[in-house]
Amino acid sequence: MYFESVNGLLNMAGHGAYVWSCYGLFFALVGINVWHARSQKMKALKRVQAMVRRNQ
C-alpha cells in the first residue's frame, strides 16, 4: 500500500474528503442505474407473466 496507515489512507494528506466523496458518488450513481434497470426488467417480466396467467 502507498499509505503507511489506514488513517493515512482515509485522510490522504488533507485530500481525503475530496477523493472519497468522488468515489462514493461514482459507485452510488452507477449502482442506482444498475438497480433501476434491473427493477424495470423485473417489473416488465412480472407483467408478462401475469398476462399469460390471466389468459390461461
Add this chain to the structure above:
Amino acid sequence: MAQSMWRIPRWFYQMGSPKWFYDIGGRLQPWFAVAAAVLLMWGAIWGLAFAPADYQQGNSFRIMYVHVPAAILSQSIFLAMALAGAVGIIWKIKVAFMVARSCIAIGATFTLIALLTGAIWGKPTWGAYWVWDARLTSTLVLLFLYAGVMALNQAISERQVAGKATAILAIVGTINIPIIKYSVEWWNTLHQTSSFTLTAKPSMPADMYLPLLLTVLGSYCVFALVVLVRTRAQILYTQSGATWLIKHRDITGAT
C-alpha cells in the same frame, strides 16, 4: 451494384430481431455484470490505496480514476445512442430504437458524475468548484442534450415516432462531441489535456495508468450491462403478446 453495396450480413438482421436480442442479451448479461464489478473494484482499490501520489497534485489526482472513465463514457454513450438511432432510421429496426433509448439514463448519469467529480477535483486543484472553461461548459451542454433527448423520448407516446425524433436529436447533438474533445486544444482552458489516448504511450508510470485502464473498461461493461437489461425490459413490454415470449422459459419458469 447498388444492391450488393447495401447487402447486410445476417447477424445484423438477427440482432434486429427482438427474440434474438432477448436471448443473446440474457446470456451476455451475467458476464458483463461480473466483469464490471471485478474491473471497477480492482481499479478503484488500486487507484485509491496503491498508486503513487502525483508529484504536483498529491493525492487529489486519485479522483482521475472515477472522473476520466465517467467523462469518456459520457461521450461514447452519446455517440452510441446516435449510432443506434441512425441504424433504427436507416434499416427500420425497432430494437435499435430501444437500444438508443436505453443509452439515455446511463449516459446522463456518467455526464453528471464527470461534472460532479470534476467540480470536487477543481476545488483543491484550481481553488474553485466551477469555472466557465470550454471543456466544462461543453460537458454541461452535453448534460442538457441528454436531458433534451430524454424529455423528447418521453413526450411522444408512439414508440416508433419517439424513436425517430430522439434519433434525429441525438444525431444533431453529436456535433458537441468533437467540441468537447478538442476544447482543451482549441481554447486556452484551465482543464488539462487528455491524460489518456489510444494512440500514444501514456506519460504516466504503469502503476498510475493501469488502474485507470481498469476503471475505464469496467465502466464500459456497466454501460453494456445497463443497455442489455433496459433493452430486454423494453422488449418484454412491446412483445408481451408474442408467441415466442409466452413460451419462453423466463415466462413459463421452465429450466
